[in-house]
Amino acid sequence: MAHAAPASSAPKTPRIPTPSTPDVFDERSHTIARWAIPVVGGLLYGFWAAAINRSGGPITGWNILFGFVCAIAFAALYIGVRMLAPLLKRELHAVLWTAFAGITFGFLYSQTGETVLRSTFMALGVAAGVFAVTFYRYYTHEDAEGHPDPR
Template sequence: MAQAAPTTGGMTRGGRTPDIFSARTHTRARIAISVVTGLIYGDWVAANRRAGGPITGWNLLTGFVSAIVFAVVLWAVMTYAPRLPRELHAAVWAAFAGIAFGFLYSSSGDAILRSIGMALTVAFVTLILMFYRFYTHEDAAGHRIR
């Protein structure tokens, strides 16, 4: 009994799904992701600083400033890091994750050396995972496979 050979076509082109959103939509989504993630991060920092106590003005200020800084840096990493070679791209994400986690952990009031150790651990794991991801999603010449 004969069967038809599999072909590419239909919804995919060249084995990939088509990009149905415009560049403008991707830009807006990048900004929205940065803002929402920044608000969550700022709230988390404020909650760690408060340590179950009452909400104060300084606590709110710390949360909002943390949210703004986190959102701006996340947007910058998401926008400019893909232009870098895979090693630097992974290093930028590792530095961002390590610094963000270290600040979040230190805001809970633990010892600074423990915060540094945890941040370095998170940064190292992020570096390994991101390098692997970028390495497996690029061709031999270093071009991203989309």
């Protein structure tokens, strides 16, 4: 005579397949963001650099020009890094973002009037942190050839 297998006391919950993260924004939103992020980031960087440079003094024409030149340089470098970085392997990809972050922070820090040596060491500290984060991110989200991990 056959007996039924005992059932577990815990209720069974059905496994719901989890889809990959949906893209909630359309292509137009991505296009706007692709240009808005460098422009807004550049304007913030330029304003910050000009504010540090004037040291609380009056706003002059040269100070405004300095801010806009810094904004244009930051935005152009950001766009260049963003276009070039995905073409590189994950190690160089991380190094490129590291160099960008270290240089931009070092320049801002040098505007405070500190020595070049202190600005360099502070920038290296920021760059080390950025390298650790970006390398970990690219190492865990790409395969050995640099393609996004399909997981």
